[in-house]
Amino acid sequence: MSIIKLENVFKHLGNRQVLNGLSLELEEGETLAIVGPSGTGKSVTLNHIIGLMAPDRGKVEVLGKEINHLSGKALSEVRSKIGMLFQSGALLGWMNLYDNAALPLRQVFHLPEDEIRRKITEVFELLKLSDSAEKFPDEISGGMKKRAGLARAVVCDPLIMLYDEPTSGLDPVMSRKIDELVVSLRDRLHISSIMVTHDLRSAFGAADRIAMLSEGRVIEISTPAEFRKSENPLVREFISAQFETA
Numbered sequence: 001m002s003i004i005k006l007e008n009v010f011k012h013l014g015n016r017q018v019l020n021g022l023s024l025e026l027e028e029g030e031t032l033a034i035v036g037p038s039g040t041g042k043s044v045t046l047n048h049i050i051g052l053m054a055p056d057r058g059k060v061e062v063l064g065k066e067i068n069h070l071s072g073k074a075l076s077e078v079r080s081k082i083g084m085l086f087q088s089g090a091l092l093g094w095m096n097l098y099d100n101a102a103l104p105l106r107q108v109f110h111l112p113e114d115e116i117r118r119k120i121t122e123v124f125e126l127l128k129l130s131d132s133a134e135k136f137p138d139e140i141s142g143g144m145k146k147r148a149g150l151a152r153a154v155v156c157d158p159l160i161m162l163y164d165e166p167t168s169g170l171d172p173v174m175s176r177k178i179d180e181l182v183v184s185l186r187d188r189l190h191i192s193s194i195m196v197t198h199d200l201r202s203a204f205g206a207a208d209r210i211a212m213l214s215e216g217r218v219i220e221i222s223t224p225a226e227f228r229k230s231e232n233p234l235v236r237e238f239i240s241a242q243f244e245t246a
Helices: 042-049 072-079 097-107 113-126 142-154 172-189 200-206 224-228 233-244
Strands: 002-013 016-027 031-035 057-062 082-085 160-164 192-196 209-214 217-222
Touching: 002 042, 002 192, 016 031, 016 042, 016 057, 016 192, 016 217, 031 042, 031 172, 031 200, 042 057, 042 160, 042 192, 082 142, 097 113, 097 142, 113 142, 142 172, 160 172, 172 192, 172 200, 192 200, 200 224, 200 233, 209 224, 209 233, 217 224, 217 233, 224 233
Parallel strands: 031 192, 031 209, 082 160, 160 192
Antiparallel strands: 002 016, 002 057, 209 217
């Protein structure tokens, strides 16, 4: 069953056509990686899914609801089922990791403190953050910031996770650990995910399917094994450029 569906989506920003008839579906329980060169509409696609942008034409459905027609409480309800990991982790510098993770549970879901503590303890153990709960963002590494940002999203029990360049700025060892966490969350918590990434190693290691964008539309969507064997010249060029410069 498709839990996210973009159908013939067009979006014009400034003097540029960013999305140009993009169609894409995320199936329940899968991780879909969206790859492609800069400027092909990857992050704009995520912004449409969470309702920060509305298409000029086309349809965006999330959990069976056409999100660009929602507002107020109805939009907030859909968004409450979506977790987002931003490139930087987007942690608040004046809060320790525990309070960063607790923030949405306190301000959005209004949970009692004992329930908040239970949820955070469980997720911090899963993401190996238990010993760092009292640390502040400026006291931890880039990889730990990503994990802390991920913890803040996961404690809200999302049905869908969106990852915006989850391995950006990380060394290869930490990048692969983040990939493992994405797979673990899919397998253990049954979270469906979309991962926007420039890192093909991440896509090959963590995704069930890979969609490549070019000029605002999907030009290839397949399993990692099929993607590697694609005869599409743009796909071949993108793979070659990634691994020749790695």
